[in-house]
Amino acid sequence: MLISCALCAQEAAQKPEKPPERAPAAEKKPDKPELPFQIQLLETHIRFETNGDSRKEIHTIVKINNILGARQFARLGFDYNRRFQQIEIPLVRISHANGGTSEVLPSAIADPPNPAVEKYPAYQEVRVKSVRLLGLQEGDTVEYRVITTTSHHPLAPDFWLEHSLDRSGQVLAEQYDLDLPASREVKVWTSEYSQSFEEAKSGQGDAMRVSYRWKYPAGSAPPKNADRAATDLPAYLANADVALTTYTEWPKFMLAMQKLFPTASATTEIKDKAMKLTAEAKTPEERLHLLYDFVAQKITTVDLPLGSTGYATRTAQEILASGYATPEDKCVLLLALAGGAELEAKPALTGTQVPTTNRALILPSLFPHVLVLASTEKKSIWLDPSEPVTPFAMIEVNLRGKPALLPYPRSDTRFFENVSTVLPFAAFQKVGVDAKLGESGNVTAKVKYTMRGDNELLLRVAFYQTPKEKWKDVAGLLAISDGFRGQVTSVNASDPTATKEPFTVEYEISQPKFVDWSKKPVRIPALLPQISLPDPPARAAAGGKAPNIELGTPLDVETRMTLRLPAGTTVQTPAGTAVGRDYATFASKYGMLQNTVTASRRVNFLLPEIPADRATDYNAFLHAVQNDEAQVFTLDRKAESSKHDKPVKPASKP
Numbered sequence: 001m002l003i004s005c006a007l008c009a010q011e012a013a014q015k016p017e018k019p020p021e022r023a024p025a026a027e028k029k030p031d032k033p034e035l036p037f038q039i040q041l042l043e044t045h046i047r048f049e050t051n052g053d054s055r056k057e058i059h060t061i062v063k064i065n066n067i068l069g070a071r072q073f074a075r076l077g078f079d080y081n082r083r084f085q086q087i088e089i090p091l092v093r094i095s096h097a098n099g100g101t102s103e104v105l106p107s108a109i110a111d112p113p114n115p116a117v118e119k120y121p122a123y124q125e126v127r128v129k130s131v132r133l134l135g136l137q138e139g140d141t142v143e144y145r146v147i148t149t150t151s152h153h154p155l156a157p158d159f160w161l162e163h164s165l166d167r168s169g170q171v172l173a174e175q176y177d178l179d180l181p182a183s184r185e186v187k188v189w190t191s192e193y194s195q196s197f198e199e200a201k202s203g204q205g206d207a208m209r210v211s212y213r214w215k216y217p218a219g220s221a222p223p224k225n226a227d228r229a230a231t232d233l234p235a236y237l238a239n240a241d242v243a244l245t246t247y248t249e250w251p252k253f254m255l256a257m258q259k260l261f262p263t264a265s266a267t268t269e270i271k272d273k274a275m276k277l278t279a280e281a282k283t284p285e286e287r288l289h290l291l292y293d294f295v296a297q298k299i300t301t302v303d304l305p306l307g308s309t310g311y312a313t314r315t316a317q318e319i320l321a322s323g324y325a326t327p328e329d330k331c332v333l334l335l336a337l338a339g340g341a342e343l344e345a346k347p348a349l350t351g352t353q354v355p356t357t358n359r360a361l362i363l364p365s366l367f368p369h370v371l372v373l374a375s376t377e378k379k380s381i382w383l384d385p386s387e388p389v390t391p392f393a394m395i396e397v398n399l400r401g402k403p404a405l406l407p408y409p410r411s412d413t414r415f416f417e418n419v420s421t422v423l424p425f426a427a428f429q430k431v432g433v434d435a436k437l438g439e440s441g442n443v444t445a446k447v448k449y450t451m452r453g454d455n456e457l458l459l460r461v462a463f464y465q466t467p468k469e470k471w472k473d474v475a476g477l478l479a480i481s482d483g484f485r486g487q488v489t490s491v492n493a494s495d496p497t498a499t500k501e502p503f504t505v506e507y508e509i510s511q512p513k514f515v516d517w518s519k520k521p522v523r524i525p526a527l528l529p530q531i532s533l534p535d536p537p538a539r540a541a542a543g544g545k546a547p548n549i550e551l552g553t554p555l556d557v558e559t560r561m562t563l564r565l566p567a568g569t570t571v572q573t574p575a576g577t578a579v580g581r582d583y584a585t586f587a588s589k590y591g592m593l594q595n596t597v598t599a600s601r602r603v604n605f606l607l608p609e610i611p612a613d614r615a616t617d618y619n620a621f622l623h624a625v626q627n628d629e630a631q632v633f634t635l636d637r638k639a640e641s642s643k644h645d646k647p648v649k650p651a652s653k654p
Helices: 067-072 250-257 268-277 284-298 316-322 327-340 454-465 468-481 612-629 638-645
Strands: 037-048 054-064 075-081 085-095 101-103 126-132 141-150 160-163 174-181 187-190 198-202 209-216 242-245 344-350 369-375 380-383 403-405 416-418 428-437 443-452 487-493 503-511 522-525 555-564 570-572 578-580 584-593 596-605 632-636
Touching: 075 085, 075 141, 085 126, 174 242, 250 403, 268 284, 268 316, 268 327, 284 327, 284 380, 316 327, 327 344, 327 369, 443 454, 454 468, 454 503, 468 487, 468 503, 578 612, 584 612, 596 612
Parallel strands: 037 174, 428 555
Antiparallel strands: 037 054, 054 141, 075 126, 085 101, 085 141, 160 242, 174 209, 187 242, 198 209, 344 369, 344 403, 369 380, 403 416, 428 443, 443 503, 487 503, 522 632, 555 596, 570 632, 578 584, 584 596
16 A cells, blocks of 8 residues: 655655565464554544645554564654654554553654765755664554644645555555645545545635545445546556645646746856866767766766655755755756756656646656756757766656656647657667587586667666676676576676766676486577567457557667587587568578587567557567577587497407
């Protein structure tokens, strides 16, 4: 269950993660509960004021079923932003299974900065209030109340909220209350699951209020409301049951988002820095590239989700002086430096599920990512400076093609622009495998990847975020994903932040008993990565239209292998394959030269998608590739064994 109030930068309610699913036991003991804990009661009451202030109170009663549950509740943590929020914990009581109760002492309550900002003073208003619960045992019951008060939020007087009701059975009884000022225009949405609720009005005039209550007692499912038409939330709110917002139209929301990125002339300090950084550039795009590299790589990223600071940003001068920034503050600095270098650049907010219609429910949480849209004389360039390993003008695949909201739109009617789907370079992946098969049947291989594109970005992030002493773990996962088995013995990678060049990874891997020479004959596959092809489309429902077949970003994948064999080994090589379409091509070659086997496969995806009515043709292409990958080399060492094992014929008498 997710409980989130978008007004709060981080949700104050504590609920541990779901326990991992257990393997079925041979015998189930009916007296043993399946869950480590059971939430017997979850009550939430949220009250919003006309000025956007709010008060949220959560009352929870939890039964600890076993030692795992005791460990999960040994510490309760509540995230908040001290700049505009306060958290009180008026009650934490433990009722012990063996009798008696105990209250938590004030000394057990701590209020440190969020671990993500411990080293960054400018963001230490983002905090975690926590409570230690010592000595929890099986059968104990924990009861606590948490009150979060929000005042003078940076986006006040507007407010918004999303909430998902429990459907797992982990909560026996849930009550969710909303108390809203009737004088504010608020859009309230409910899913089909949460249609049944109590609605009441109180007060008069400006003091009139409207309240809503969802109440589900133990063991019951939310009933249908016969008097209310079905109001399913759209796809972008598929996981919510209740949502509300005071943003009733896009222009109003854009004005609010302009608070994130105020327009102001670049200061002398910012202009001087921009001129210094771009002194060697000859074109506007080169100037932009240099500014981007500085912000992305020289300004340390503070990994906080958008909204943790209450949608408040720092000034470009503060960011530049400190040398660190959240992703949105990095965009603030890049925008300022671009202005200082006389380049046109605008902020853009986007996400994987962005509504664009006038009837959409407008929530800031639907825009978790900030980009920069820059314009030169020749083209528009989308930039994401949040990670130091992202190449210039590359946007992650999940955001490409998605609508992005421009707080400063190009016209009064064009609020959105789609993020570019074009990469700044041709995407390719080259894999070379240099392997040796020993007489004992062991195989060792050196594998080298050279790549540009989406896989490149994934690997750059993985190697950048992983300490070098643990790079073998990353290489091991890479090997498994490509179908290689064995132990990785050494790893080397190029600098993940050297984004102007393709990224390279090299590792050595060994696998004992790769072949068993006693088996006749020995068959082995080509030691090449498996080529990932999209599955054929599922059949459309009756009367429905089948979706297009998504092939992804155009990509050229080339794999090559050399495998040295023990002396005296004979080989039967499979036949190569060649298949050509307008959307993709595939070719393979296999050969043998002396004691070395060679293999190569190349697939080139030319189009991002093809119509659904070409499914039959695509299936034929897919099967041709899969059949080729299923081919094997046949090895035989008979000649070698007969040389040594053939009995010597006695010499004849003279």
